[in-house]
Amino acid sequence: MQTIGGGVPSVPGAGEWNLKKTVVMVGMMGAGKTAVGRALATRLGVPFLDSDAEIEAAATMSIAEIFERDGEAFFRDRETEVIDRLLENQRGILSTGGGAFLSERNRQIISQKGVSVWLDADLDLLWSRVKHKNTRPLLRTANPRETLKTLYEARVPSYRKADLAVRSLAEYSIDTMAGHVVEALLARADVLEKNT
């Protein structure tokens, strides 16, 4: 059953789960951080937050408009502020934008207050998911496929620093991915436990 974006209300876990730290989704554009993060939050019955959505709401502008008007550096400052604030305030699932985990400062904030999960998808899969959307300003280049490859190669070393990694394959649905993240989190008793 599809529970994402279909207007199906979240069914809280009714105390089934004990989430002890905020789970921070990291990885490339198109890895599924937003979609899988939302499905994971529904499954665990905890709040879902997306740093891009928070930045857009505060600015009342799209990410692309922010990049255009104020530049990437301005966006990155807002991103750090939002991640810091969201990790401070509540426990849940926080999906970040693909560039967030490149910053050492952001990685520090995330590791102090949460647990990071890298959604590890290969370049072909990422491209298949982002190529039809024009919402990502970094891919507005003459050759976006090549740009994605360059970003991918530059960024993977940073993503490898995440606490946990979950492989994303084309045949895994969003819900299947959420299930795999739950399994990875359950291996860490300091992060997630299932109440008996």
Ligand SMILES: Nc1ncnc2c1ncn2[C@@H]1O[C@H](COP(=O)(O)OP(=O)(O)O)[C@@H](O)[C@H]1O
């Ligand atoms: N496991 C999956 N199976 C099918 N489609 C997916 C999966 N994960 C993500 N998608 C789709 O790929 C696109 C990009 O996903 P999104 O969650 O926005 O990625 P990110 O936030 O990492 O950039 C969206 O259209 C989303 O619905």
Ligand SMILES: O=C(O)C1=C[C@@H](OP(=O)(O)O)[C@@H](O)[C@H](O)C1
């Ligand atoms: O990779 C990046 O630097 C970015 C990824 C985007 O988020 P998603 O990874 O959710 O697409 C968004 O934060 C912005 O366009 C920059």
Ligand SMILES: [Mg+2]
């Ligand atoms: Mg996203």
